[in-house]
Amino acid sequence: MSAKASFSHSLPSRWRRFSSMMYEGVLLFGLVFGVLLVFDFLTQSRHALMLRDARQVILFMAIGLYFLLSWRRSGQTLPMKTWSLRLVTADGHKLSWPRALYRYVLMWILPLIYALGVQVLSSYTGYSSTHLLIVFAPLTLFIWTWFDAEQLFLHDRIAGTRIVDIRPHLKT
Template structure:
């Protein structure tokens, strides 16, 4: 089993590829959020978006977490990560365990939520409702930490002991050896 582990020497994917993967991921997550919300509304017979809002949000939070944790544990990748040749692994180059994956998932949220609170504060401060449109930048705030991290890791990866690796670099190395 140890022979199938990717060497730790693989580089971190470029921010451009991480961003592209994140955009693709958002399309899939839209489907998950929609489906979970639809099932929730049908099961609770809610006809108003604010009815049982916190229960709905918690269920969606769990569904997204389950999606990520199952995909990461099975293959170290979600579909967008496969498309962009990105894989999640531990610092040692192995598959993360469920506790590590849960920690990573939970640690992904503080920075975007803080950014969302900042947008809400700015909207209240300025009085311009259009300031709320800045909320679309909140998920991308996770990139800020990576600019200052010596290895280019996200904060949640640094704290959880995981890293994203560029599998395309391995393919390029293998092609260079065979050429």
């Protein structure tokens, strides 16, 4: 009986996508820190509220550049490589630049709606500590997976992309 290695293109569990997302957050912390360090040096900003809008635009672009370059080159960020995940189109091909950009913009929608809800709740209750609920914003991406037949993220469903499991499996 000979065993032949092949790659499965099944969809990974929520747990594996969540684990990759948490690892991604650690790496993004470093990216955000580095980008803001350079930004503050160049603009001579003395606190985070100086040039707040410009700071947010720069971060959106820097994080987007990180994701787009990773997705376009190999379909994987470092955490996705660690967890043997790859981002592909619905038919299994590499993402084009426009599709990668489309997916990047779409993936912000649910977390931003949640962030707006946190802001409204905080204003309504008068408790500034309610703002701490913002840490759960990235997890809103998983809500749609419980309603989707293939457990895809909403932004993947709309963009025609999917994250696939690329772990080698032995076939007999």
